[in-house]
Amino acid sequence: MKQVLVRQGGIAVEEVPAPLCGFGRILVKTAFSCLSPGTEMAQVKAAQMPLWKRALKQKEHVRRVLDSIKSDGLTATIAKVRGKLGGGIPTGYSVSGIVVAVGDGVEGFDVGDRVACAGAGLANHAEWVEVPMNLCVRVPAEVSLEDAATVTLGAIALQGVRRLQPTLGETFLVVGLGALGLLTTQFLRAQGCRVIGADPDPRRRAQAQRMGACLTFDPLQEEGTVLVNMHTGGIGADGAVITASGPSDAIVAGAFQATRRKGRVVLVGDVGLALKRADLYAKELDFLISCSYGPGRYDADYEEAGLDYPLPYVRWTENRNMQAYLELLREGRVLVAPLVEGTFPIAQAEAAYASLQTADRPALVLLTYPEAAAPDPRRVATPQAKPLGEPGFRIGLLGAGNFAQGMHLPLLKSLGGPWSLAAVMNRTGATARTVAAQYGIPFATSDPAEVLRDPGVDWVLISTRHNTHAGLVLQALKAGKHVFVEKPLCLTGEELAALQAFYATSEGAKPRLFTGYNRRFAPIAEALGRSLARRIGPAMLVFRMNAGFLPKDHWTQGAEGGGRNLGEACHIYDLFVSLLGQLPSRVEAQGIGHGRGRWSPTDNFTATFTFPDGSLATLHYTALGSKAFPKEHLEAYWDDTVAVMTDWRELTYHGSKEKGVRHLQSEKGHKEEWQALARAHREGAWAIPLDQQFAAAAMALAVETQIRS
Numbered sequence: 204m205k206q207v208l209v210r211q212g213g214i215a216v217e218e219v220p221a222p223l224c225g226f227g228r229i230l231v232k233t234a235f236s237c238l239s240p241g242t243e244m245a246q247v248k249a250a251q252m253p254l255w256k257r258a259l260k261q262k263e264h265v266r267r268v269l270d271s272i273k274s275d276g277l278t279a280t281i282a283k284v285r286g287k288l289g290g291g292i293p294t295g296y297s298v299s300g301i302v303v304a305v306g307d308g309v310e311g312f313d314v315g316d317r318v319a320c321a322g323a324g325l326a327n328h329a330e331w332v333e334v335p336m337n338l339c340v341r342v343p344a345e346v347s348l349e350d351a352a353t354v355t356l357g358a359i360a361l362q363g364v365r366r367l368q369p370t371l372g373e374t375f376l377v378v379g380l381g382a383l384g385l386l387t388t389q390f391l392r393a394q395g396c397r398v399i400g401a402d403p404d405p406r407r408r409a410q411a412q413r414m415g416a417c418l419t420f421d422p423l424q425e426e427g428t429v430l431v432n433m434h435t436g437g438i439g440a441d442g443a444v445i446t447a448s449g450p451s452d453a454i455v456a457g458a459f460q461a462t463r464r465k466g467r468v469v470l471v472g473d474v475g476l477a478l479k480r481a482d483l484y485a486k487e488l489d490f491l492i493s494c495s496y497g498p499g500r501y502d503a504d505y506e507e508a509g510l511d512y513p514l515p516y517v518r519w520t521e522n523r524n525m526q527a528y529l530e531l532l533r534e535g536r537v538l539v540a541p542l543v544e545g546t547f548p549i550a551q552a553e554a555a556y557a558s559l560q561t562a563d564r565p566a567l568v569l570l571t572y573p574e575a576a577a578p579d580p581r582r583v584a585t586p587q588a589k590p591l592g593e594p595g596f597r598i599g600l601l602g603a604g605n606f607a608q609g610m611h612l613p614l615l616k617s618l619g620g621p622w623s624l625a626a627v628m629n630r631t632g633a634t635a636r637t638v639a640a641q642y643g644i645p646f647a648t649s650d651p652a653e654v655l656r657d658p659g660v661d662w663v664l665i666s667t668r669h670n671t672h673a674g675l676v677l678q679a680l681k682a683g684k685h686v687f688v689e690k691p692l693c694l695t696g697e698e699l700a701a702l703q704a705f706y707a708t709s710e711g712a713k714p715r716l717f718t719g720y721n722r723r724f725a726p727i728a729e730a731l732g733r734s735l736a737r738r739i740g741p742a743m744l745v746f747r748m749n750a751g752f753l754p755k756d757h758w759t760q761g762a763e764g765g766g767r768n769l770g771e772a773c774h775i776y777d778l779f780v781s782l783l784g785q786l787p788s789r790v791e792a793q794g795i796g797h798g799r800g801r802w803s804p805t806d807n808f809t810a811t812f813t814f815p816d817g818s819l820a821t822l823h824y825t826a827l828g829s830k831a832f833p834k835e836h837l838e839a840y841w842d843d844t845v846a847v848m849t850d851w852r853e854l855t856y857h858g859s860k861e862k863g864v865r866h867l868q869s870e871k872g873h874k875e876e877w878q879a880l881a882r883a884h885r886e887g888a889w890a891i892p893l894d895q896q897f898a899a900a901a902m903a904l905a906v907e908t909q910i911r912s
Contacts, residue, residue, distance in 0.1 A: 208291030357528030379447025592623030794910030
């Protein structure tokens with residue numbers, strides 16, 4: 204399918220795999236998508252900036268890059284950044300179309316329904332979109348799909364008016380008469396309010412007057428406060444809505460100055476916010492922020508999991524704002540057609556964006572899409588793909604997220620033979636297509652089945668969200684593919700039992716399974732393992748994971764991630780098994796907090812494992828500490844010897860002549876695990892014994908039961 208991408212400051216229309224229809228989601232054949240000058244051109248302009256300028260504007264991204272360099276190394280971080288910048292960014296957030304498939308768990312929608320959809324990264328400029336049900340609304344029969352494509356802008360403007368709480372007969376200043384400002388003008392007029400509009404563009408001012416504004420003025424040429432006072436009997440506006448976009452602090456200051464004592468000002472647009480106390484204090488103004496489409500925005504439980512807010516307590520959610528906007532269109536109380544000043548087919552998206560940069564730029568532009576009876580292929584070939592390497596080592600990647608792009612793909616590229624990449628799958632087809640082009644992978648897809656049935660794939664590398672691992676592992680094994688699955692192997696006892704049953708009951712040669720417990724392959728771990736293998740008596744291992752705080756709404760803390768014990772601590776359980784060469788005979792665990800306050804139930808706990816030879820291994824896992832302190836620390840005690848590891852950079856021995864290990868940066872064994880896997884595969888062996896992989900998963904499940912009980 205065709206999709207619009209922002210790439211290096213320009214616009215590209217590319218063929219990408221069409222999306223699947225997942226749980227709680229709706230697959231829509233796009234009829235129209237809405238292109239708004241403010242948000243979308245800001246994205247294009249940001250992409251045109253040099254990296255150092257973007258860094259000054261978005262310092263949070265710099266912190267992420269520095270954190271990535273610290274944890275993953277410079278090479279992996281550079282590869283990840285280049286991939287994101289070079290691959291292109293999906294754009295668009297408001298579409299209309301026809302439902303062609305409904306996922307499990309979806310209520311209120313049927314195939315054939317006319318719908319409008321919202322959501323950045325979801326309702327993109329693409330021929331097919333897959334959108335969660337709470338971001339979709341049915342379109343009334345009386346409303347055209349062209350008008351319905353503006354649903355997101357309508358909901359944003361409507362939420363700004365709701366924050367304003369207008370009453371019949373009040374007068375309001377609307378600053379910025381683009382699409383949002385003109386819709387806001389109409390909403391306020393429908394509420395029985397007088398509207399004064401401010402905008403430098405005479406065309407926009409004329410439109411606002413046609414839509415009911417009693418007065419408009421140019422804030423760059425006229426004294427707005429004086430004009431507003433003249434038309435309000437010297438009182439000032441009862442309130443103001445700022446829908447403008449621009450870096451100047453004067454925009455918000457002007458709104459404050461034109462508003463009466465004890466009035467209210469609502470910010471919808473993106474403007475400079477160096478506030479002056481004098482502008483607000485003497486008048487005791489209320490300054491409010493309007494959050495996009497309304498309550499539910501940026502709440503993953505609402506937007507992605509489909510959990511609604513109860514209407515008696517939250518009357519207007521983002522979905523109900525979308526519905527209300529379409530009802531206003533149906534009743535004819537709001538007109539959007541006059542704002543649409545250009546329509547382009549998706550193949551001419553570059554021209555559509557260019558029209559937004561002209562002197563007489565349109566308020567809104569629509570992209571149109573060709574009709575199609577069925578979804579486009581979910582597999583797209585890569586021109587000039589690299590030839591595949593030797594049979595047996597050809598990899599199909601499932602899940603091209605941050606970790607795969609930042610770690611595995613650069614590593615495989617640097618390692619060269621025998622590994623080669625045969626396919627890449629990602630739920631977001633544009634991401635799969637970008638990664639395929641960057642690494643010369645023969646094809647990209649949004650469907651795991653395309654990878655699993657391809658005869659050119661020998662190994663499947665699974666790097667998706669944690670809750671999908673076990674199911675994909677089993678599918679791949681049954682398809683006859685060897686599997687490298689990032690940790691964790693599974694999240695439930697039922698999933699572990701199903702994997703054990705596969706190996707216990709299937710006949711003939713079985714595909715190999717490799718769980719990404721990379722720490723056992725770290726040079727420090729291998730050196731320490733050799734030392735421990737020569738011990739006479741039992742050993743005591745004490746590992747401290749100063750993991751750092753993660754908010755409860757982080758994906759790793761929820762159903763997708765399984766929490767920090769199942770999702771991360773399993774690494775250390777496997778390390779214990781590897782270092783001691785045995786499976787544990789007893790598990791004891793105790794957590795603190797039980798999910799109270801800011802911590803999740805698996806953020807802080809201690810787990811101790813007893814081994815058959817009497818050895819003990821203990822993990823202290825905590826989110827209570829400072830990130831300035833080293834994250835991972837291991838002390839090992841045996842035979843009058845002490846070994847100390849700090850953050851996989853240094854291993855020192857005390858009471859022994861063993862030679863320590865020191866690295867310039869953290870070496871956690873990611874490269875070594877691929878090398879070990881290649882050696883084992885050539886020899887027909889298992890890089891990690893199957894019983895040890897199952898044991899680490901079982902240890903994590905046992906700890907989970909105890910710390911949650």
